[in-house]
Every structure is written in structure tokens, then in C-alpha cells.
Amino acid sequence: MMEGLARLVRYSLNTSIRGLIRWTDILILPRGFPDYTRALVPAAVHGFPSHHLPSLRELEDNDDVEGDEDEDGTTDPKSWSGILWGVPKKRTSQMKRLRRKFGHQDYQAQCPLLKPKTNLRICDTCGHHYEAFHLCGNCYDRISKETKLIREQADTKFGHGPHDKDIVVLYESEKHDAKENNILIEFPKPRPSFFSANLLQRSTLGINPDAKSLTPQALKPIVVDTKKE
Amino acid sequence: MIRNLAKRCSMIYNGLGSIVVTPSILAPRMISTSVPTLMPYEHQRGPKDWPRYNKKIFPPQEIGEKPRPAYVCHMKCDIKYSPDKMWWVACLVRGMPVDEAVKQLCYVKRKGAGYVKQVILEAQALAVRDHNVEFKSNLWVAESFASKGYVVKGVRRHARKRFGLVEYKHCHYYVRLEEGPPPENYYLPNQPDGPTLLQRWIEGRRQLRVAGAL
Numbered sequence: 001m002m003e004g005l006a007r008l009v010r011y012s013l014n015t016s017i018r019g020l021i022r023w024t025d026i027l028i029l030p031r032g033f034p035d036y037t038r039a040l041v042p043a044a045v046h047g048f049p050s051h052h053l054p055s056l057r058e059l060e061d062n063d064d065v066e067g068d069e070d071e072d073g074t075t076d077p078k079s080w081s082g083i084l085w086g087v088p089k090k091r092t093s094q095m096k097r098l099r100r101k102f103g104h105q106d107y108q109a110q111c112p113l114l115k116p117k118t119n120l121r122i123c124d125t126c127g128h129h130y131e132a133f134h135l136c137g138n139c140y141d142r143i144s145k146e147t148k149l150i151r152e153q154a155d156t157k158f159g160h161g162p163h164d165k166d167i168v169v170l171y172e173s174e175k176h177d178a179k180e181n182n183i184l185i186e187f188p189k190p191r192p193s194f195f196s197a198n199l200l201q202r203s204t205l206g207i208n209p210d211a212k213s214l215t216p217q218a219l220k221p222i223v224v225d226t227k228k229e
Numbered sequence: 230m231i232r233n234l235a236k237r238c239s240m241i242y243n244g245l246g247s248i249v250v251t252p253s254i255l256a257p258r259m260i261s262t263s264v265p266t267l268m269p270y271e272h273q274r275g276p277k278d279w280p281r282y283n284k285k286i287f288p289p290q291e292i293g294e295k296p297r298p299a300y301v302c303h304m305k306c307d308i309k310y311s312p313d314k315m316w317w318v319a320c321l322v323r324g325m326p327v328d329e330a331v332k333q334l335c336y337v338k339r340k341g342a343g344y345v346k347q348v349i350l351e352a353q354a355l356a357v358r359d360h361n362v363e364f365k366s367n368l369w370v371a372e373s374f375a376s377k378g379y380v381v382k383g384v385r386r387h388a389r390k391r392f393g394l395v396e397y398k399h400c401h402y403y404v405r406l407e408e409g410p411p412p413e414n415y416y417l418p419n420q421p422d423g424p425t426l427l428q429r430w431i432e433g434r435r436q437l438r439v440a441g442a443l
Binding site: 114115117120129131 | 317318320321325329332333335336337419420
């Protein structure tokens with residue numbers, strides 16, 4: 001070890017790089033430790049041309065460390081010694097294998113087995129199951145079928161023009177005031193239970209024709225006269 | 230379009246524009262497995278032992294013997310799904326009543342869940358029609374597992390003149406429904422619950438004796 005160090009010091013003093021000793025080159029490495037110091041040294045140092053200073057290991061062994069080069073100029077990976085590839089070192093024990101597959105009672109959050117859901121409820125409206133805090137899928141399907149029919153009819157009635165009129169959906173035996181300028185969509189079937197007539201009403205507050213501004217105070221509520229019915 | 234062509238010509242389209250030819254022995258398997266009937270020139274492929282359990286005839290039971298519950302064995306072959314992935318879904322359903330199993334499978338976001346649900350519903354219908362089961366809800370999943378189906382192997386390219394093997398895996402899914410209420414624990418419980426542990430401790434303390442007493 002001391003001989004090698006002395007050799008290195010003499011070498012560095014004799015080189016044309018003004019006796020510059022890189023700290024990596026005087027690093028004392030234990031026997032058998034792979035020499036990574038080459039990677040630490042930058043190619044050009046302060047504008048000086050890149051000059052390969054031999055490491056301590058090289059001086060001791062005095063042999064070529066580099067492997068065979070391919071036609072492309074790249075080195076064959078298999079000839080690199082000391083490089084660790086992503087490969088298992090030991091076979092996984094049965095305990096580890098089973099724990100990864102089946103989990104452990106103390107670590108149920110990491111258990112990969114599928115767990116049954118406990119947040120499933122029964123819909124009051126249709127009786128199908130749904131996930132808590134989510135929409136009932138069956139109800140959504142029922143309603144979306146109806147709205148799809150309405151939207152298809154509305155699209156054909158508006159055509160390529162602007163959607164500037166209100167849509168009024170009428171089911172069988174329902175009448176509408178012809179004076180208002182609306183798009184009428186009529187279905188010959190009875191009104192479904194989920195589609196109340198009030199749903200298409202824009203607001204419970206009516207429009208005051210005398211109002212000069214659309215402030216909430218200017219609007220007046222629509223009062224449904226139930227006595228007439 | 231190329232994918233459809235490849236299907237018909239029993240070739241593999243590996244998604245990168247190249248087509249690898251596979252043996253034509255696979256052609257009959259390309260027919261949809263949802264169609265139960267076979268052409269006259271075809272024979273049923275796949276496992277044969279599982280549906281044979283349905284045909285088994287038991288000797289008459291003795292008086293006083295516990296009645297043997299009715300069961301039905303059903304399967305679906307050559308599902309285009311990996312058997313390892315199907316195993317997770319099969320494990321979930323074990324030991325559940327059929328209604329609970331079907332309900333849970335609706336919320337499992339895996340391709341195999343749809344197939345398992347279909348098989349269980351078919352098995353439930355078969356049990357009522359052919360296997361003398363009175364109530365279709367009085368069934369539980371006694372056995373649920375998957376096995377390897379046929380594997381189609383293809384090749385794909387990688388960078389730097391390297392090639393990779395591509396496997397198109399299929400699996401068979403088997404289920405056995407049994408009549409009656411399900412057991413409390415399908416597998417042995419991990420650990421006894423609090424009240425059981427407490428009872429054991431109390432009994433242990435009661436068994437203590439004073440040494441050397443008369």
C-alpha cells in the first residue's frame with residue numbers, strides 16, 4: 001500500500017499537469033473494493049485537457065481494466081466486473097411469498113386479496129344496490145333513458161339553429177299555453193313518477209314585468225293556487 | 230382492421246404492425262365460447278372432469294343420516310383472461326351466499342369479475358332447473374377457482390435487436406354452488422375474536438388450583 005502511494009506521488013509529480021493530484025487518486029481503497037473513482041473525476045478540469053490519472057488500484061495491479069469494445073464503440077456489459085444487475089440474490093422464502101400473496105392479519109391495508117365492500121346500500125326508489133355516497137346505477141339508467149329521448153327530440157326541433165327557446169315536455173293529457181314561445185316535446189305515454197312538472201321550472205321566483213332590474217327583490221314568487229284544482 | 234383480419238386468419242397481431250403466424254389447430258378455439266352449441270365436426274374442448282360431478286349418483290342415505298345438500302358444478306372455458314388475475318376474483322367469492330357474491334362482483338373493477346358473475350348466475354339457474362334446489366337464494370359458493378387455458382405465444386420487438394415473448398393467456402373458471410346456509414368461516418379464522426379470548430382466559434383462571442391442598 002505504501003509503495004503504491006509513493007509510486008503515485010512520483011507519477012503525479014512527473015506528469016505535465018503541474019503536479020495536480022486529484023483527491024480520488026490518493027483515496028486508499030480496501031482490497032477487493034471495486035474502483036468507482038473514475039466516475040468521480042470530470043473529463044476536463046479547469047480548461048485543462050482530459051487526462052487520465054491512473055488510480056491506486058491500477059498502479060498496483062498494472063493491468064488494463066477496460067473490457068472489450070464492440071463495433072459500435074460500446075463495452076460489452078457482461079465483461080464489466082463489480083457492477084450489480086437487478087437480479088435476486090436469494091430465493092424468496094416461503095414466508096415472504098405467502099405474506100405477499102395472502103397478506104398478514106396485522107397489515108390488512110397492504111393485503112393484496114380483494115376485500116368485499118361494506119358500503120353497499122339498497123336504493124329506496126328502485127330496490128337495486130348502490131355504493132354509498134354514489135348515485136344508484138339503476139335509477140340513473142332509468143332517468144338517462146328518458147332524458148336521452150327528450151334530448152333527441154329537442155335536437156331535431158332546434159336543428160342547426162341556436163337553442164334560444166325553453167323546452168316544455170308534455171306527457172299524455174297535459175296541456176300547455178300556446179301563447180308562450182316554447183319548444184314542445186310531446187310523449188303519448190303517462191308522465192314518469194321521477195319527472196315532476198316542476199323540475200323544468202327555472203325558478204320558484206317569477207319575473208315582475210314592472211321591475212327595472214333583475215335583483216332578487218324585483219322578482220316575485222310563483223304562488224300555485226291549489227284551491228282551483 | 231388488421232386485428233380483425235388476424236383473428237379470422239388465426240394470426241397474431243402484436244400491435245406493432247407485424248403479424249406472426251400461429252398453427253391452424255387453434256382455429257376451432259376462436260369461436261365464441263358464449264355459444265353453447267357445437268358444430269357437428271367439433272368436439273368439446275377443455276376440462277371434462279368438473280361437469281362429471283353433476284352426473285354423479287349417490288347411494289340412498291340411511292335413516293337418521295344428515296341430508297346431503299344439493300350442489301351444482303359449473304364452469305366457463307377459455308376465458309381470455311390470465312389465470313393468475315382470475316384467481317384474485319375467485320378468492321373473493323369463496324364461502325359467500327350467491328346473492329352476496331353477485332352483488333360484490335358488480336363492484337369489482339376487473340375484467341374477470343364479469344365472467345365470474347355470469348358463471349355464478351348460470352349455475353344458480355341450473356341448480357333450480359336440474360339439481361332439485363328449491364330456493365335459488367339458498368345457495369352458497371362452496372368452490373371457486375381458476376385454471377390455465379390455452380396460451381397463444383407471440384413475439385414482439387424491443388430496442389437493440391432484442392425480442393420479447395408475448396403470451397395471450399386464457400383460463401377456465403370453475404364454481405360449485407351448494408344448497409343451504411354458508412359456513413361462518415370458509416377458512417380458519419386468523420385469530421379468535423375478543424369475547425372468545427376472554428372466555429378462554431376466564432376458564433384458564435378457573436382451572437387454577439392451589440398446590441398441595443387437601
